[in-house]
Each structure stands twice: as C-alpha cells, then as structure tokens.
Amino acid sequence: MIVQGVVTRPTFWGIGHVGEIVFYALAALSILVFAYGVYRRIDRYTTGQQDWFDRLDELPKRIVTAARVVLSNRTLFDRDTVGGLMHASIMWGFLTLLIGTTILAIDMDIYQPVTAFLGEEQSFFVGDFYLSYSLVLDAMGLLFVVGLSVALYRRYAARKWRLWGKHTGPEDDLFIWALFLLGVGGYLTEGVRILGTGFPAFETVSFVGWFVADALAAGGMSESTAEAVYPVVWWSHSLLALAFVAAVPYGKPFHMLSSYANVVTRDEKAGVRLPGIPADLDADTGAEDIEDFTWKELLDQDACTKCGRCSSVCPAESSGRPLDPRDVILDLKQYREERVAGEAESIDIVADGGTSVIAAETMESCMACMACMDACPVEIEHLSSFTRMNRQLTDQGDVRPNIQDTFDNVMRTGNTFGDAPSARGDWADDLDFEVADARETDIEYLWYVGDYPSYDERNKKVARSLARILEHADIEYGILFEDEKYDGNDIRRLGEEFLYIDLAGHHVEQFEAVDPETIICTDPHSYNTFKNEYPEVEFAEFAEDPLMEFDYDGEWNAEGEIEVLHWTQAVERMVVDGVLNLAGDELDYTVTYHDPCHLGRYNDEYEAPRDLIRATGATLSEMPRNRNDAFCCGGGGGGLWMDHDEETKPSEERMREALEDTDAGDDVEKFVVACPMCMTMYEDGRKTGGYEDDIEIVDVAELLVEAIDTDTDGTPATTE
Incomplete structure (x- = not known):
C-alpha cells in the first residue's frame, strides 16, 4: 500500500x-x-584428483585479483x-x-x-x-x-x-x-x-x-x-x-559461479609449466578414466561458456585439423555428466581407433601454441588436460610411428635427429675462430645451442651467425658440445614425461658443473623449459631410479640464481650497451617479424627481437596477427615431426599474411624469425605454398650479422 x-x-x-x-x-x-x-x-x-600444487594458497589475494579480472x-x-x-x-x-x-x-x-x-x-x-x-x-x-x-x-x-x-x-x-x-x-x-x-x-x-x-x-x-x-x-x-x-x-548459468572460481584458482604459469608426475611408475599420470582428472580440470570443464574464442584462434582448427579446443573440453564434460547420471558406459578417454571420448588424432593436432588459453576469458587451462591425454596415449603406445622414432632417437643419441652426439658441435667447424668448450674453461655465458641449430643444415647457418655475434661482443661464452642433449620441451608436451625428466636431470648436472652466470638459448622452446620447468622438477624423487641416468637430487635454480635468457634478450642488452657498435642504419630492407609462441605467448617477450631488427636499420612492417595474437607456425607440440592432411598449412597461411595483409604488402622482402623450429616450418611453407620467389626467410641473428658485417661502402659481407 x-x-x-x-x-x-x-x-x-x-x-x-x-x-x-x-x-x-x-x-x-x-x-x-x-x-x-x-x-x-x-x-x-x-572426486577429482589432487592438483600438483596448492591453488588455494594466499586465497584472499586470489579472490581480490580474480574480482578485478572479472569485474573489469x-x-x-x-x-x-x-x-x-x-x-x-x-x-x-x-x-x-x-x-x-x-x-x-x-x-x-x-x-x-x-x-x-x-x-x-x-x-x-x-x-x-x-x-x-x-x-x-x-x-x-x-x-x-x-x-x-x-x-x-x-x-x-x-x-x-x-x-x-x-x-x-x-x-x-x-x-x-x-x-x-x-x-x-x-x-x-x-x-x-x-x-x-x-x-x-x-x-x-x-x-x-x-x-x-x-x-x-x-x-x-x-x-x-x-x-x-x-x-x-x-x-x-x-x-x-x-x-x-x-x-x-x-546448466549453463552455472558458469556465472564456476568461471569466477576458475579465475580464483588459476595457475598464472599454466601451460608455460606443466603438471609434474610422481616418481612411482605405477601411479596414474594419464587419463585412463575421467576420475583421473584433477578437480581443477573438472572445474575447467564447468567454467566453459561455449564462447568459441579458443576455437577462433586455434591454428589447428583453422587449418582443418580435427581439433577444436572448445569441443575437447566440452566432450570431457559431457562424458563425465553422462557417467554420473548412469547414461554412459565406461570407454577410453583417448585412444587411437575404437570408441573413445577423444580421438588420438585430435590430440596429435595440437601445436601447444597456447593461443586457446590466451584467448579464454575464464582461464581454462586446456594444455594441462591435453598433456594428461597425451601421456595416456604414450602409456598406451598410441603414438604415431614418426613420433615414436623421435622418442627412440632421443633415448639412443640424446637428440631428435638420431645423429651421433659427437657431431653436435660440428656446425662450428666452418667458423674462423674457436667456440670455447664450457666444460674446460670458465665462462660467464653458457650457450645452449639446441638440436636444430646443431644438426639441421639451414639452422646451422643461424648458429654460426649467433656465434659471430657473441664473438664480436667479446664476451666469455662456451657450449657443452656432445654433453648437450635435447632439452625435452616438446616431447614432454607429447606425453613422454619420464624421458623429459631424464633429460632435465642430465642437463642440470652439466649446468651445475659449468656454473655459469647466465644460460642463453637459441631456441625459445629450450628457453621456456630451462626457465620455467626445470626448476619445478623434484629431482630427488627420481635420482635413485635405476632407469634415470643422473644422480642430481637437489632443486635447480629455484631462486633464479642462474639467469636464463633467450639469445635475443641477451644480445639486445649488448646493443643497448653499445657493444655491437651498430649505427642503426646499416640495412635498408622492409621486413616483417613472426613471434614464436614459446617466446611471446609463453614468456611475454615481444620487444627484444623487434629492437634488434630496428637496430639493423631494417624497416619493420607488422603482420595483423602479432605479439600475443600471433599465428603459430605449426611446429610446436611435436608438429615439426608430424605430417598432417590439411588444405593449407599454418606456415603457408602465415606466408600469405606476410605478403598480403601487412601494411607494406608485397614490398616485404624478408620474413624474420627467432626460433629454429619456425625457421624449419617456414622454409617448408615457402616451398609448398609457392612463395620461394616472393620472400626470404631469415633469423634475427642473420640480419644482425649482416648489419655488423656491412662494409663502409654499404656492401654487405657474407654471413657465413
């Protein structure tokens, strides 16, 4: 009233x-x-498994931070x-x-x-x-x-x-x-x-x-x-x-609550570092049943709003591969709910052939580029669930023959090529100076060269260019020669966790023996795993395992005593300090630059490579998809070792974008990369896409060497 x-x-x-x-x-x-x-x-x-780390620590701070994210x-x-x-x-x-x-x-x-x-x-x-x-x-x-x-x-x-x-x-x-x-x-x-x-x-x-x-x-x-x-x-x-x-x-309205809870419990380094596994060989590390997923992975499934943002940025989905990250999460949710309701029989979560919730080829399509996670507004950690299923495929032996060959190569020879370990340093033979052996001399910088710069002919040129830059800078650096092995980043994402741990144990022993102030990496994949994942490994749990070929039982670099850098970060500092004596007008190219996923989205490093490109005098014309929006080359997550039936390869699409969608258009002369895997994928895409006469693929290191070697009359010297 x-x-x-x-x-x-x-x-x-x-x-x-x-x-x-x-x-x-x-x-x-x-x-x-x-x-x-x-x-x-x-x-x-x-009913979900305990997560590998405490997601509820500093809960008040998490709640406030999540509120800022959600309300903004x-x-x-x-x-x-x-x-x-x-x-x-x-x-x-x-x-x-x-x-x-x-x-x-x-x-x-x-x-x-x-x-x-x-x-x-x-x-x-x-x-x-x-x-x-x-x-x-x-x-x-x-x-x-x-x-x-x-x-x-x-x-x-x-x-x-x-x-x-x-x-x-x-x-x-x-x-x-x-x-x-x-x-x-x-x-x-x-x-x-x-x-x-x-x-x-x-x-x-x-x-x-x-x-x-x-x-x-x-x-x-x-x-x-x-x-x-x-x-x-x-x-x-x-x-x-x-x-x-x-x-x-x-129903769907629950995402109003679960999405906020998902942001509260997120791992800020999700995907960048993957969940560890227990040393017990009999422990459940994969996805044999829906109950093997952690409570956070179950929450991820409920938090999905079906917005499709992950689908729209996924390079596998846009290339026609059988992967839609949204559908994977929702397929798992649907199966879980049907099991709870008694409407579904128990079937394999993931398998190659037969009846399963997720097909093996779906997981094989993932490039581990993390675009889906970067685009997700509710912090779903796709890569954690994907890795769990890849571990299951590995445990079951449901991996492609060429992937199994790669695993075997690493186990036998320590590298993905299967080449002799003694040949690992042969790339340096064509240099007119000696590259120091870090095992025999005191060095400030330990340079981890990586598999592709060591064994792949195209990437050997990049390794020699980087060596010349480091020599020109007159710093104390060295490499491990045959005691360097594959870093393990991508085989870990393919599910070979125990082999990854063995490689990590081997390397931290080498790092401890050399005791460098800084480790610099040619490959962003190596940079990511050394910086973010090796410090997370509980080596003591595995050191006494007779199958592990290391004795190291401590924590490595937990406090960041050794600085880990991608080479562009290290060299960018040298440019700022004037060590390379670049005037900034040595080259007159119009170039575009591709952000490697493991350097950009994984580690938020976008400016160091660009600063180096500009330091040469080259004009940088950005592609529409750049920085955290960059489109993956297709090589990550084991994609480098697989052949996929796709109408247009991700590398071919990126070549088209460089020449047609940048502001400079077909005036772009060079497509610049900062990753050996990107180099390999784009050299292939340039050939298969018919772009060989239109554009050249170069590494930032090659561009820098050309600038350093440019004669006073403006004539570039050789970069070999």
Missing part, C-alpha cells in the same frame, strides 16, 4: 497476504534447490571489443539488478521487522534513497537489456560462427532468452505498476518504466486495467526469476 505523501513504491501491490506467503515459500524453495545444486557440483569436484571484463575485450562491451553491459546490469533486489529484501525482511520490534516500523526505501535507487536500476537494467539484445543479434541474426558448435543446444537458447525476458519483464512490471498507480510524479525518475507506462496508455490500457493485470504480470516475472535462480547450478 502507498503511504500518502511518501516517495516510494508499493511492494506486493495487489498480491495479497496469501500471495506474499506463497512467494516467500517459493523463494525459499528456489534457494534450497540452488544450494543443493551448488553442493552437488562441489561434491563432484572432490579485461579478458573479454581481447580481440573482440563489441563482445567485451556486450558482456560488460550484461554482467554489470545483472549484478546491479541483483544488488537492487538484495537491498529491497534487506529493507523488507530485516530492517522493517527489526525497527517494528524496537517500537516503530521504519523503511529506508523512501525519499531520495528511493529516487536514486530507481534511477540507477532503470539505467543499469536498460544496459542489461541492450547487452542481451546485442548477444541475440550476434547469435541469431549475424550467426557469429564461433558461437555455434556441436555442443550448442537448447540450454544455450534458454539461458539467453531467460535473461532477456527477465530484463524486459522487469520493465513491463514497472510500467504496469506506474500506470496502475496513476503515474505518480516522482516516478519520472524511473525513465524506462515511465516510457513503458506511456506506451501502454497510448495503446489503450486504462489505469483500472493495469491494476487488474498487474498481479499476472508480477507473478510471471517473479516465477521466471525464481526458476532461473533454482536452475543456475544445473
């Missing part, structure tokens, strides 16, 4: 005491259903400004309406009863507070409806492709339409009330509701009719709201 002269609005107007009791009973029921659903979800997570919608603006604005409008509108409902409940169900008990019933839902409340809720509610309207347009009119997939179903339609009807229904309820109460002058502050009331009146609805239909409109809106609350834990 409206109190004469009081600026407020009636609650339960025309509903009656019986209706009010029914409403509260239904509200209590919906909350109980909601709470039970949330409990069931959390209870399912407890920062991750949703990446690559999709319209989508970010749309989601921000929906989220902030929804939260404001939820807060507004909560404030009203506090006034009605707590403040008024308490003040009545103390002697005089009062309400704070009056006067200026009410007017401010109505203005804010009308404005934010309108933002909510506008955001949902954009979402409906993108889904049904524009039919944005990434919003549709094999897991798109009725629950997606129900979710978005329920929200839209809640928003519109709220205004309809408000408009009918304003009309039915005779257009109180102060209600003009509820500008959307007033507009709706005006529209209804213009359409012929009288005040008495509005008063008569109001209970029907109110109950329709209230029942939909209560049903939505009850349904949250049982």
Whole structure:
C-alpha cells in the first residue's frame, strides 16, 4: 500500500497476504534447490584428483585479483571489443539488478521487522534513497537489456560462427532468452505498476518504466486495467526469476559461479609449466578414466561458456585439423555428466581407433601454441588436460610411428635427429675462430645451442651467425658440445614425461658443473623449459631410479640464481650497451617479424627481437596477427615431426599474411624469425605454398650479422 505523501513504491501491490506467503515459500524453495545444486557440483569436484600444487594458497589475494579480472571484463575485450562491451553491459546490469533486489529484501525482511520490534516500523526505501535507487536500476537494467539484445543479434541474426558448435543446444537458447525476458519483464512490471498507480510524479525518475507506462496508455490500457493485470504480470516475472535462480547450478548459468572460481584458482604459469608426475611408475599420470582428472580440470570443464574464442584462434582448427579446443573440453564434460547420471558406459578417454571420448588424432593436432588459453576469458587451462591425454596415449603406445622414432632417437643419441652426439658441435667447424668448450674453461655465458641449430643444415647457418655475434661482443661464452642433449620441451608436451625428466636431470648436472652466470638459448622452446620447468622438477624423487641416468637430487635454480635468457634478450642488452657498435642504419630492407609462441605467448617477450631488427636499420612492417595474437607456425607440440592432411598449412597461411595483409604488402622482402623450429616450418611453407620467389626467410641473428658485417661502402659481407 502507498503511504500518502511518501516517495516510494508499493511492494506486493495487489498480491495479497496469501500471495506474499506463497512467494516467500517459493523463494525459499528456489534457494534450497540452488544450494543443493551448488553442493552437488562441489561434491563432484572432490572426486577429482589432487592438483600438483596448492591453488588455494594466499586465497584472499586470489579472490581480490580474480574480482578485478572479472569485474573489469579485461579478458573479454581481447580481440573482440563489441563482445567485451556486450558482456560488460550484461554482467554489470545483472549484478546491479541483483544488488537492487538484495537491498529491497534487506529493507523488507530485516530492517522493517527489526525497527517494528524496537517500537516503530521504519523503511529506508523512501525519499531520495528511493529516487536514486530507481534511477540507477532503470539505467543499469536498460544496459542489461541492450547487452542481451546485442548477444541475440550476434547469435541469431549475424550467426557469429564461433558461437555455434556441436555442443550448442537448447540450454544455450534458454539461458539467453531467460535473461532477456527477465530484463524486459522487469520493465513491463514497472510500467504496469506506474500506470496502475496513476503515474505518480516522482516516478519520472524511473525513465524506462515511465516510457513503458506511456506506451501502454497510448495503446489503450486504462489505469483500472493495469491494476487488474498487474498481479499476472508480477507473478510471471517473479516465477521466471525464481526458476532461473533454482536452475543456475544445473546448466549453463552455472558458469556465472564456476568461471569466477576458475579465475580464483588459476595457475598464472599454466601451460608455460606443466603438471609434474610422481616418481612411482605405477601411479596414474594419464587419463585412463575421467576420475583421473584433477578437480581443477573438472572445474575447467564447468567454467566453459561455449564462447568459441579458443576455437577462433586455434591454428589447428583453422587449418582443418580435427581439433577444436572448445569441443575437447566440452566432450570431457559431457562424458563425465553422462557417467554420473548412469547414461554412459565406461570407454577410453583417448585412444587411437575404437570408441573413445577423444580421438588420438585430435590430440596429435595440437601445436601447444597456447593461443586457446590466451584467448579464454575464464582461464581454462586446456594444455594441462591435453598433456594428461597425451601421456595416456604414450602409456598406451598410441603414438604415431614418426613420433615414436623421435622418442627412440632421443633415448639412443640424446637428440631428435638420431645423429651421433659427437657431431653436435660440428656446425662450428666452418667458423674462423674457436667456440670455447664450457666444460674446460670458465665462462660467464653458457650457450645452449639446441638440436636444430646443431644438426639441421639451414639452422646451422643461424648458429654460426649467433656465434659471430657473441664473438664480436667479446664476451666469455662456451657450449657443452656432445654433453648437450635435447632439452625435452616438446616431447614432454607429447606425453613422454619420464624421458623429459631424464633429460632435465642430465642437463642440470652439466649446468651445475659449468656454473655459469647466465644460460642463453637459441631456441625459445629450450628457453621456456630451462626457465620455467626445470626448476619445478623434484629431482630427488627420481635420482635413485635405476632407469634415470643422473644422480642430481637437489632443486635447480629455484631462486633464479642462474639467469636464463633467450639469445635475443641477451644480445639486445649488448646493443643497448653499445657493444655491437651498430649505427642503426646499416640495412635498408622492409621486413616483417613472426613471434614464436614459446617466446611471446609463453614468456611475454615481444620487444627484444623487434629492437634488434630496428637496430639493423631494417624497416619493420607488422603482420595483423602479432605479439600475443600471433599465428603459430605449426611446429610446436611435436608438429615439426608430424605430417598432417590439411588444405593449407599454418606456415603457408602465415606466408600469405606476410605478403598480403601487412601494411607494406608485397614490398616485404624478408620474413624474420627467432626460433629454429619456425625457421624449419617456414622454409617448408615457402616451398609448398609457392612463395620461394616472393620472400626470404631469415633469423634475427642473420640480419644482425649482416648489419655488423656491412662494409663502409654499404656492401654487405657474407654471413657465413
């Protein structure tokens, strides 16, 4: 009832005491259903395996940081400004309406009863507070409806492709339409009330509701009719709201909770470092059953909103390989839910042939580029689940013959080529100076050359160029020659964990013996695993294993005593210090640069290679997809050792982009890389894509050497 002269609005107007009791009973029921659903979800997570590190440490800090991420919608603006604005409008509108409902409940169900008990019933839902409340809720509610309207347009009119997939179903339609009807229904309820109460002058502050009331009146609805239909409109809106609350834990709306929880429990180095395994050979390290996944991997599955951002940036998906990262996560979720409901029999999680949740060729398609994780707005850690399944494939022996050959080569010879370890340093024979043996002399920089610069003919030229740069800089550096082995980064991502640990143990023993101040790596893959993964290995757990060929039982570089750098980072410092004596105008090329995944997305290093390119005088023309948006060459995650049936290779697509989509267009003369694997993939793509006469593939090191060797008359000297 409206109190004469009081600026407020009636609650339960025309509903009656019986209706009010029914409403509260239904509200209590919906909350109980909601709470039970949330409990069931959390209870399912407890069936997951313990994670390999504590994801709940410093929980208050995690909660605050996650709140900043979620409330700012920062991750949703990446690559999709319209989508970010749309989601921000929906989220902030929804939260404001939820807060507004909560404030009203506090006034009605707590403040008024308490003040009545103390002697005089009062309400704070009056006067200026009410007017401010109505203005804010009308404005934010309108933002909510506008955001949902954009979402409906993108889904049904524009039919944005990434919003549709094999897991798109009725629950997606129900979710978005329920929200839209809640928003519109709220205004309809408000408009009918304003009309039915005779257009109180102060209600003009509820500008959307007033507009709706005006529209209804213009359409012929009288005040008495509005008063008569109001209970029907109110109950329709209230029942939909209560049903939505009850349904949250049982379908897609749950992502509103699970997504936030996923951000709270995220690993900031996920993918960059992979989960370790116990030393027990009989321990479950793969994915033999859905129960082998950790609780965080189960939470990842529930946090997925089906937005398809991961799909849209995945180079495997765009190349026609049988991998859609969204579908992998959702396939696992669907199978888990069907198992819990007793609707599915136990089958292999991943296998080569036969019936399985995920096919082996799907996992083989992954390039471990981490584009999916970088694009995911809710911090799903795809690569952790993918690696678990790759370990299962390795345990089962379901790996391609050429991948098994690579494993065998590493086990026999310590390198992926299967060549003699004694030939590892032969690339340096053509130099006119000696490369120091780090095992025999004190050095400041230990240079880890890597497999491809040591054995691949094209990449040997890069190794010689880098050697000349280091020699020109007159620093104390050396290499390990035959005591250097493959770093293990990519075979780890293919599931060969024990071989990886053996390689790590071998190398840390060598590093300890040499005791350098800095390790510099030619290959970003080596750089990543030395910097981020070797320090995480519990060597003591494996040192006594007779199958392991190392005795090291300590923690290596846990405090970062030895600095690990990609060579571009080390040399960029030398350029800044003036050691290389570059004037910055030696070369006159127009070039473009490709960001290696393991240097860029993995380790957030984008500027050092670019600074070196500019230091030569070359003009850098960026490709549209650069830095964290860069498109993978296709070589990571073992892709270098596989042949895939694809219409257009990722390397060919990147060549096209360099020549057609950069601002310089076909004026680009050189395609610059900073990774041996990228060099190999792009030299292949240049040939298979028909670009041999259009562009040259060079490493940053080769460009630098050419600048250093440029004669005073402007004639470049040889880079060999």
